[in-house]
Amino acid sequence: MTHLLAADKVSKYFGNVIALKDISAHLDAGEVLCILGDNGAGKSTLIKILSGVHQPDAGRLLVDGEEARFGSPREARAAGIATVYQDLAMVPLMSVWRNFFLGAEPTRGAPPVRYLDVRTARQEARRHLMAMGIDIRDPDQPVGTLSGGERQAVAISRAVYFGARVLILDEPTSALGVKASGIVLRNVVRAREHGAGVVFITHNPHHAYPVGDRFVILNRGQTLGTYAKREIDQQELVRLMAGGAELAELQHELEQISG
């Protein structure tokens, strides 16, 4: 059985520190894989391996069943694995359509009079954002005037438009309030509906459970287990994640979201 993206017994050491040990997980198109774990569990190391920033010291990455080695984020991107940065890949003072096509602008004419195909860029940006469910009033509006959730939706639809099959979202909800987190979760679902595989990294099980199809729980560099949604309920996920101490507080947050 081949998966869109799979990690097979991946390990990573920094000196004598074991950052990750024998992690296995897989992701198919149209699926959301949630990677959960507290701070220091190894989430960041795992995504850095998936996105080509680090190379695994043991184990393999497989893309479409073929073994893949990414020497750099650029190589990962070429294989269709895109890390979606919310604030790190948007220029706030520039318009939505200029951001959408930044670095890959459509042009007409031959040099030296090669010019931007502004009409196409505007229409395409607008059309693809609509498909992602965000109705941008005006593609000329600066990205800085969008909300965090809208901005992320632009980043996601841009990645999908330029051929990303796997989207890696690193803690997209960690700094957001309840309402803004809701928009981000909607973005995750829409990306999945567009056939992308989504790797969703979070330490918040309440955000993960509603959108995730499969859950990998990391603790101190090892998996506490991989569960499909039907194998685990939200309470159990919370319990695995946090243990008893913070449970009451989390319960409170849970009620806020579902309410």
Place this chain on the structure above:
Amino acid sequence: MAQVAESGLARDERLARVGLAARLFQRPEIGSMVGVVAVFFLFLWAAGAKFAELDGFALWTDEASNVGIMAVPVALLMIAGEFDLSAGVMTGSAGLLFAYLVTRPDLNVWPAILLVLLFGLTIGFINGMLVMKTRLPSFIVTLGTFFSLAGLNAGLTRRATGSVYIPDVDTASGFRSAHRFLGSTFTTYAFPDRVIWWIVITVVATWVLARTRFGNWIFAVGGDATAARNVGVPVLRTKIALFMTTSTMASLLGIMIALQIRSAQADQGIGNEFVYIIAAVVGGCLLTGGYGSAVGASIGALIMGMITVGIPFAGWNSDYQRLFLGVILLLAVMLNTLIRWAAARSRA
């Protein structure tokens, strides 16, 4: 937020809400447009009709072109988030090199122009590489090249000629043909060629900014260099190209001035770097980069030209010229900030 939530149906209405006036107020050059009208009427009132008549008009557009040819590339550089403080002294270096080449080795004017432009490209490349490779602020790096060039201009001129200027540019072969295009006037009203060059440079720069990939990259590297790099914009190439453009334009202006006054002064251009920056800022460029316009910089230059000519026309003491520039700079920046703030609010 609320408007996004009610989405879909009301779209046309919402678009109509951002009308022509609102769009105009979002342009970076709006403050300078208000400023140019105000300054024009100020001097029309103070100096009388001769300020607006053709002779006066020719005079202040001449002064404006002197600033504008440089204010435009300086504005592009500022939009990309960088400064070039050597832009003023470069006009002097270029003029001196040009005057030297056509009078000492008796080079024909045209190959000399080519060599001086190559010199400009080289200095720009050095500026750009120093800034990008050392990661020092361009303000410091180009302050260094500014003082280095100023010292070289004085020292080498004295060494070559024994004085502080190089005369007799008009004795060079090819002077007449080059003078016709670069240092002369094209009507009986003494409109200099430079004005045409200035307008062409402004139009080209505006087109590049708004309608080319390179223009998109200029805004991006100034707005957020990390973001630009993350999506594949060649940050290094973009910035170095702009440093090279700036010092090459300075070379072109230096040549034009040498052809016009038929000599070159060792201290030519020193101090003008700030005039260019003032014009660019009055025209709406943000000091922090990512925002601005070429047309705005040119309108800023036009204001500079009006002030330079208007003060003596009005019979005022020219000593106060810099006071004028300083006050205009402060007023324009405050106005620009106010307008941007209001425009952002009307939008949100």
